[in-house]
Amino acid sequence: MKQRKLVVLGVASAFALISLVGAGSLVLAKPKERGERVVHIKVKRFEYLPKEITLKKGVPVVLELESLDVPHGFNLPDLGVRADVLPGRTARVRIVPKEAGRFVFHCDIFCGTGHEELEGAIVVKE
Numbered sequence: 001m002k003q004r005k006l007v008v009l010g011v012a013s014a015f016a017l018i019s020l021v022g023a024g025s026l027v028l029a030k031p032k033e034r035g036e037r038v039v040h041i042k043v044k045r046f047e048y049l050p051k052e053i054t055l056k057k058g059v060p061v062v063l064e065l066e067s068l069d070v071p072h073g074f075n076l077p078d079l080g081v082r083a084d085v086l087p088g089r090t091a092r093v094r095i096v097p098k099e100a101g102r103f104v105f106h107c108d109i110f111c112g113t114g115h116e117e118l119e120g121a122i123v124v125k126e
Contacts, residue, residue, distance in 0.1 A: 036094070037061045043085055043107070044068040046114035054123045057100050065091040073108035076122065084109070097124040 041063055042049045055061055065074050065085045072085040074093070078101075083091040097103075106119040 039063050041065045041074075041120075042068055043072045043074070043118070045070065045112055046107075046118045048105070048118065048120035051120040052123060053120070054125060055095075055097050057097050057124050057126050060094060060096045063093050063095065065093070070111050071109050072111055072118070074105060075108040076103060076105040078103040079122070081105075082108070097122070100124045100126050 037059065039053055039055075039061055041053070043065060044067070053063075063074075063081075065083060066089075067085045067087045069087065071087065074081070074083045074085050074091065076082070076095075079095055079097065081093050081095055083093050085091050101124055103122045103124065104119055105122065107115060111118065
């Protein structure tokens with residue numbers, strides 16, 4: 001009997017965690033409390049603002065993403081980052097760039113004609 005209750009609790013806890021991660025809002029402490037740089041990114045059809053972001057290798061950064069119109073995605077595959085960016089919500093992702101270079105991010109939720117052009121870049125310097 002105890003095992004069954006633990007399994008149900010485990011599933012409920014896992015579902016809650018998956019829901020938080022899927023919403024792109026799993027940041028336990030506020031970035032300012034940890035002394036991290038925060039970069040605000042706004043996205044709309046068919047533009048990320050800013051389009052290019054410069055970061056320093058090894059320095060933690062929290063990206064705060066906000067949609068100004070419809071659901072968008074933020075996919076930065078070279079750094080293993082992915083988030084849903086929904087209107088009325090702020091998606092937060094934390095990254096620590098481990099190598100210098102130019103890394104392209106793009107929208108991976110179809111948002112209309114012009115979706116294919118919706119991209120930007122993170123430039124990581126030494």
